[in-house]
Amino acid sequence: xxxxxxxxxxxxxxxxxxxxxxxxxxxxxxxxxxxxxxxxxxxxxxxxxxxxxxxxxxxxxxxxxxxxxxxxxxxxxxxxxxxxxxxxxxxxxxxxxxxxxxxxxxxxxxxxxxxxxxxxxxxxxxxxxxxxxxxxxxxxxxxxxxxxxxxxxxxxxxxxxxxxxxxxxxxxxxxxxxxxxxxxxxxxxxxxxxxxxxxxxxxxxxxxxxxxxxxxxxxxxxxxxxxxxxxxxxxxxxxxxxxxxxxxxxxxxxxxxxxxxxxxxxxxxxxxxxxxxxxxxxxxxxxxxxxxxxxxxxxxxxxxxxxxxxxxxxxxxxxxxxxxxxxxxxxxxxxxxxxxxxxxxxxxxxxxxxxxxxxxxxxxxxxxx
Amino acid sequence: xxxxxxxxxxxxxxxxxxxxxxxxxxxxxxxxxxxxxxxxxxxxxxxxxxxxxxxxxxxxxxxxxxxxxxxxxxxxxxxxxxxxxxxxxxxxxxxxxxxxxxxxxxxxxxxxxxxxxxxxxxxxxxxxxxxxxxxxxxxxxxxxxxxxxxxxxxxxxxxxxxxxxxxxxxxxxxxxxxxxxxxxxxxxxxxxxxxxxxxxxxxxxxxxxxxxxxxxxxxxxxxxxxxxxxxxxxxxxxxxxxxxxxxxxxxxxxxxxxxxxxxxxxxxxxxxxxxxxxxxxxxxxxxxxxxxxxxxxxxxxxxxxxxxxxxxxxxxxxxxxxxxxxxxxxxxxxxxxxxxxxxxxxxxxxxxxxxxxxxxxxxxxxxxxxxxxxxxxxxxxxxxxxxxxxxxxxxxxxxxxxxxxxxxxxxxxxxxxxxxxxxxxx
Ligand SMILES: Cc1ncc(C[n+]2csc(CCOP(=O)(O)OP(=O)(O)O)c2C)c(N)n1
Numbered sequence: 179x180x181x182x183x184x185x186x187x188x189x190x191x192x193x194x195x196x197x198x199x200x201x202x203x204x205x206x207x208x209x210x211x212x213x214x215x216x217x218x219x220x221x222x223x224x225x226x227x228x229x230x231x232x233x234x235x236x237x238x239x240x241x242x243x244x245x246x247x248x249x250x251x252x253x254x255x256x257x258x259x260x261x262x263x264x265x266x267x268x269x270x271x272x273x274x275x276x277x278x279x280x281x282x283x284x285x286x287x288x289x290x291x292x293x294x295x296x297x298x299x300x301x302x303x304x305x306x307x308x309x310x311x312x313x314x315x316x317x318x319x320x321x322x323x324x325x326x327x328x329x330x331x332x333x334x335x336x337x338x339x340x341x342x343x344x345x346x347x348x349x350x351x352x353x354x355x356x357x358x359x360x361x362x363x364x365x366x367x368x369x370x371x372x373x374x375x376x377x378x379x380x381x382x383x384x385x386x387x388x389x390x391x392x393x394x395x396x397x398x399x400x401x402x403x404x405x406x407x408x409x410x411x412x413x414x415x416x417x418x419x420x421x422x423x424x425x426x427x428x429x430x431x432x433x434x435x436x437x438x439x440x441x442x443x444x445x446x447x448x449x450x451x452x453x454x455x456x457x458x459x460x461x462x463x464x465x466x467x468x469x470x471x472x473x474x475x476x477x478x479x480x481x482x483x484x485x486x487x488x489x490x491x492x493x494x495x496x497x498x499x500x501x502x503x504x505x506x507x508x509x510x511x512x513x514x515x516x517x518x519x520x521x522x523x524x525x526x527x528x529x530x531x532x533x534x535x536x537x538x539x540x541x542x543x544x545x546x547x
Numbered sequence: 548x549x550x551x552x553x554x555x556x557x558x559x560x561x562x563x564x565x566x567x568x569x570x571x572x573x574x575x576x577x578x579x580x581x582x583x584x585x586x587x588x589x590x591x592x593x594x595x596x597x598x599x600x601x602x603x604x605x606x607x608x609x610x611x612x613x614x615x616x617x618x619x620x621x622x623x624x625x626x627x628x629x630x631x632x633x634x635x636x637x638x639x640x641x642x643x644x645x646x647x648x649x650x651x652x653x654x655x656x657x658x659x660x661x662x663x664x665x666x667x668x669x670x671x672x673x674x675x676x677x678x679x680x681x682x683x684x685x686x687x688x689x690x691x692x693x694x695x696x697x698x699x700x701x702x703x704x705x706x707x708x709x710x711x712x713x714x715x716x717x718x719x720x721x722x723x724x725x726x727x728x729x730x731x732x733x734x735x736x737x738x739x740x741x742x743x744x745x746x747x748x749x750x751x752x753x754x755x756x757x758x759x760x761x762x763x764x765x766x767x768x769x770x771x772x773x774x775x776x777x778x779x780x781x782x783x784x785x786x787x788x789x790x791x792x793x794x795x796x797x798x799x800x801x802x803x804x805x806x807x808x809x810x811x812x813x814x815x816x817x818x819x820x821x822x823x824x825x826x827x828x829x830x831x832x833x834x835x836x837x838x839x840x841x842x843x844x845x846x847x848x849x850x851x852x853x854x855x856x857x858x859x860x861x862x863x864x865x866x867x868x869x870x871x872x873x874x875x876x877x878x879x880x881x882x883x884x885x886x887x888x889x890x891x892x893x894x895x896x897x898x899x900x901x902x903x904x905x906x907x908x909x910x911x912x913x914x915x916x917x918x919x920x921x922x923x924x925x926x927x928x929x930x931x932x933x934x935x936x937x938x939x940x941x942x943x944x945x946x947x948x949x950x951x952x953x954x955x956x957x958x959x960x961x962x963x964x965x966x967x968x969x970x971x972x973x
Pocket of ligand 1: 279307736737739763764766794796797859
């Protein structure tokens with residue numbers, strides 16, 4: 179009673195009194211999503227955003243494999259990002275279910291499911307909250323096969339986790355932890371750039387014989403939409419995509435950052451008549467050295483951009499390989515544009531991100547070196 | 548002696564010891580209880596599983612009935628009128644602040660918010676039973692505790708805006724409050740991480756006449772850190788109050804899917820902890836429970852587990868729409884019956900402490916105060932962008948100085964592409 183009365187009065191006052199103020203928070207998209215033209219999968223397509231295409235992949239996994247289980251925190255009602263919407267009703271709560279709130283439990287349980295031959299598709303609610311599960315993933319999942327000489331494995335394990343910036347996520351709803359996992363022999367790590375890619379990659383991961391981690395850029399769940407094949411299809415793990423061909427500079431990114439890079443390529447062309455080749459790495463572990471090095475040998479200049487901090491970021495690994503493989507081809511030092519070496523800050527997100535202007539400035543430096 | 552011979556001789560000595568021990572045991576009285584180091588207990592010769600059926604559920608301690616009448620006069624906390632008034636005013640001010648900040652998120656003015664509806668008494672009752680020197684580790688739904696301690700409306704609003712007067716420098720999402728002066732450790736989003744930390748603080752403060760209180764949800768209680776915290780608290784005799792706000796849900800997950808036992812309270816005795824389950828909607832019951840827990844914790848240097856039973860009347864957060872997983876009837880039931888502020892108001896009215904006129908005046912005052920803070924907070928600039936490089940370390944190390952300098956150079960060239968009008972210029 180107190181609540182509703184207070185509420186009504188307060189709301190009215192609020193609307194009356196603050197209409198005059200218009201210091202609306204900075205909520206800007208760092209990029210514009212353009213539908214994928216790279217992937218050519220035949221068959222019927224329908225418009226989906228990324229949470230819908232992931233839902234479609236999970237639906238197919240549950241339908242085609244009756245050992246498949248989908249679980250995690252709040253997964254039952256559809257998940258906080260709606261990726262599992264409707265699946266509990268369709269497949270029953272024995273196959274699609276909420277777990278208690280415990281990431282180490284989710285990961286350990288999932289490994290156990292996979293170790294006896296069932297398909298485990300686990301959701302960690304945010305990649306920022308995967309760290310309680312780090313031990314299970316890094317010391318257990320990744321090493322199951324190796325430590326038993328191949329006697330046991332948990333290859334039927336797939337862990338999905340939303341990652342990356344979303345405009346207002348701050349320290350604990352924005353992180354991109356791919357580099358921590360890239361340092362873990364035995365795991366596979368992929369990051370989709372949009373709905374079609376997410377569906378195909380997820381189905382590959384679910385059916386891959388090794389444990390996989392799918393980091394899903396959460397800004398794309400609703401923000402990216404395109405015509406997605408409705409049927410069953412897989413896209414390769416370990417292979418990069420060239421999204422735009424170019425001759426002067428190679429731009430390398432993954433996840434949402436590739437959409438920033440696509441814009442950078444356009445700006446570079448308009449402003450400086452520089453032709454950029456844009457590569458989506460897609461797969462962090464294993465990663466596609468061939469595609470990257472071939473491109474670098476052609477363009478002789480490289481920029482790598484990721485949201486995660488600079489130091490020890492996955493960009494560093496790519497830099498090391500490029501200098502080993504393409505040393506004599508390089509015309510300029512390899513550039514990295516990344517999040518800064520600070521925790522991910524709330525109101526400073528527009529300054530923290532490797533946005534198109536920071537990337538463009540780096541391109542200008544590369545060509546003028 | 549060869550190595551081989553030596554080990555054979557050690558082995559035979561061990562075997563001899565074995566016989567000696569068995570002999571000693573036989574000489575003990577057959578009435579002796581089991582001697583296993585793992586448990587001090589007795590023998591039984593009839594087989595049974597111990598389970599939920601073996602214990603009655605822990606009852607819920609209350610002081611008031613639904614209409615705010617004291618049920619057992621011995622349990623009335625006999626608080627001074629001013630204290631009761633402050634309790635009520637803080638509980639309802641919290642409502643007004645929640646409403647306005649929730650709405651402001653809806654209008655895109657702040658990025659996120661979490662309301663405290665339904666849990667006013669758990670927060671205020673426990674806060675009132677402690678002293679300012681006692682340290683608070685919160686989860687996030689404890690704004691009332693801070694309010695009780697003296698965090699101002701302006702401080703709440705400034706944090707939610709992340710403006711230049713936010714003590715947290717705009718680094719965290721809204722509602723991640725903290726205050727050194729008020730001994731309230733800054734909120735962190737990862738659940739349950741505060742729990743073992745609270746226990747460590749309590750250990751370090753042993754013997755200094757202070758306790759630590761740690762709030763956590765029914766969902767957070769499932770994390771590995773929750774187990775670590777309770778077990779450390781009990782084995783290391785820490786004067787810590789582990790305060791569970793059991794509000795029925797962890798986002799969409801109902802408690803039935805969170806635990807199989809008798810709530811969180813039942814775990815207390817299993818860890819060897821004094822435990823109490825309390826009506827979290829009864830501010831006096833929460834007050835008494837916390838007060839007595841503190842007295843015990845200080846006297847015995849031991850932890851207490853408190854489980855406050857309540858209901859999360861609001862959505863989990865502004866990112867949530869709870870109609871997707873619970874019925875409006877269920878919510879209505881809790882916002883009309885047993886609502887904590889109503890219960891206290893009935894009590895105050897029956898004592899002649901409060902009436903319609905006072906209520907009206909207070910509601911107006913509360914609204915005016917929140918709006919004033921809100922408007923003042925909204926127009927303040929955010930901190931200068933370079934503040935994002937501060938407080939990563941005590942001193943900015945060279946690699947970060949370089950990144951900051953690079954960014955400065957970039958900003959000089961590209962400033963028109965950044966929302967600098969909303970940020971401090973220097
Ligand atoms: C380690 C971790 N996992 C998941 C989350 C996401 N999350 C935030 S709040 C929440 C539910 C918490 O429920 P509960 O502890 O019952 O507290 P309540 O919100 O009901 O007050 C979840 C799952 C998180 N913040 N941290």
